[in-house]
Amino acid sequence: MIDLLESRDKIDKIDMEIVRLFEKRMKICEDVAEYKIATGKKVLDAERERQKLKALRGRAHGEFNQLGIQELFEQIMAISRKRQYQLLTEHGVEDEEKLEMVDFLPLNNVTVVFQGVEGAYSYAAMREYFDDDIKSFHVKTWRDAMEAVVEGKADYGVLPIENSTAGIVAGIYDLLTEYDLNIVGEQIISPRHVLLGLPEASLEDIRCVYSHSQALAQCSKYLEAHPEWRTQEMENTAGSAKKVREDGDITQASIASRQAGELYGLKVLAENICSNDKNATRFVIVSKKPIYVKDANKISVFFELYHESGTLYHMLSHIIYNGLNMTKIESRPIPGKNWQYRFFVDFEGNLQDSAVKNALRGIEAEADRMRILGNY
Numbered sequence: 001m002i003d004l005l006e007s008r009d010k011i012d013k014i015d016m017e018i019v020r021l022f023e024k025r026m027k028i029c030e031d032v033a034e035y036k037i038a039t040g041k042k043v044l045d046a047e048r049e050r051q052k053l054k055a056l057r058g059r060a061h062g063e064f065n066q067l068g069i070q071e072l073f074e075q076i077m078a079i080s081r082k083r084q085y086q087l088l089t090e091h092g093v094e095d096e097e098k099l100e101m102v103d104f105l106p107l108n109n110v111t112v113v114f115q116g117v118e119g120a121y122s123y124a125a126m127r128e129y130f131d132d133d134i135k136s137f138h139v140k141t142w143r144d145a146m147e148a149v150v151e152g153k154a155d156y157g158v159l160p161i162e163n164s165t166a167g168i169v170a171g172i173y174d175l176l177t178e179y180d181l182n183i184v185g186e187q188i189i190s191p192r193h194v195l196l197g198l199p200e201a202s203l204e205d206i207r208c209v210y211s212h213s214q215a216l217a218q219c220s221k222y223l224e225a226h227p228e229w230r231t232q233e234m235e236n237t238a239g240s241a242k243k244v245r246e247d248g249d250i251t252q253a254s255i256a257s258r259q260a261g262e263l264y265g266l267k268v269l270a271e272n273i274c275s276n277d278k279n280a281t282r283f284v285i286v287s288k289k290p291i292y293v294k295d296a297n298k299i300s301v302f303f304e305l306y307h308e309s310g311t312l313y314h315m316l317s318h319i320i321y322n323g324l325n326m327t328k329i330e331s332r333p334i335p336g337k338n339w340q341y342r343f344f345v346d347f348e349g350n351l352q353d354s355a356v357k358n359a360l361r362g363i364e365a366e367a368d369r370m371r372i373l374g375n376y
């Protein structure tokens with residue numbers, strides 16, 4: 001029988017040789033980086049990599065080994081690129097500055113827009129984030145809020161991006177890619193939904209419940225226990241309270257905040273109706289100004305990828321390889337490109353950090369399209 005220890009000994013010797021050759025190769029890649037720094041040539045040379053992979057595959061025997069060689073050298077060249085991005089950063093080769101660092105967000109004498117009506121959760125988030133002396137106004141849709149900021153009618157917009165029970169607010173993710181706005185802050189609030197009805201209504205009268213789709217989803221367990229009720233989506237929660245008041249129909253109820261109930265003269269028919277008692281919604285604060293505060297510690301980016309195997313893995317490896325902590329990833333379909341996806345990634349860090357610069361340099365160079373959504 002073949003001796004295991006003997007085989008392992010042989011493997012160890014080969015591995016030492018691989019390590020020696022890997023380091024020798026990396027040293028030469030550093031020379032290549034020096035050439036590229038001096039000439040401004042791009043680190044990624046996709047054609048060169050394609051040729052190399054083809055040639056190296058051709059040297060291997062059998063389909064299994066050919067695939068193995070392809071995977072191995074894809075990795076080796078990806079590592080070589082990452083080292084080169086590091087060297088570019090170390091040599092102070094700066095990508096054009098996309099965002100400017102500021103000590104504080106300008107918050108004096110500002111106008112803020114939110115979607116919905118007064119009493120909406122966006123209003124509550126705005127109140128929580130900004131000082132009392134701001135001017136504010138509300139608009140009907142999230143798109144209107146984005147446009148108000150783009151057109152300079154508002155300095156900041158407050159938009160819900162994610163709920164801990166119902167998940168992401170997909171429409172906001174899509175709008176963030178359409179408008180050239182910048183996330184400058186975030187605010188988490190805990191919506192405490194209640195079921196609201198007319199003062200003369202009781203639970204037995206209810207036939208239809210109105211609210212925003214997210215609030216309906218966040219109270220799905222409670223609603224499932226009342227299969228006799230219809231549900232109807234509305235643009236926002238506070239608007240559904242307003243509707244119940246205006247229609248004056250005792251069979252209608254709204255899911256909204258207690259404050260919205262007070263504002264529209266409605267009675268609380270049921271409380272604690274959220275499926276998750278830790279229910280929280282995260283709002284982002286967007287601005288037209290391309291700025292970030294100096295102690296910002298979260299970065300949001302989105303990127304689109306070529307439809308090839310392993311591209312997402314390679315993109316995320318820039319974050320992992322640079323020791324950054326990825327806190328979130330989402331995907332959304334790219335309109336007009338069936339079954340292709342755009343990825344949204346959040347990770348910890350500040351745009352001044354070298355690790356962040358290296359990761360962003362790699363993602364930008366290797367993705368089909370990429371934009372930093374903000375550092376906040």
Ligand SMILES: O=C(O)C(=O)C[C@]1(C(=O)O)C=C[C@@H](O)C=C1
Pocket residue numbers: 029032043044045046048049076077080081
């Ligand atoms: O040949 C180059 O231009 C290199 O940068 C070296 C290398 C490699 O490691 O082989 C790395 C990155 C390029 O995309 C192509 C090849």
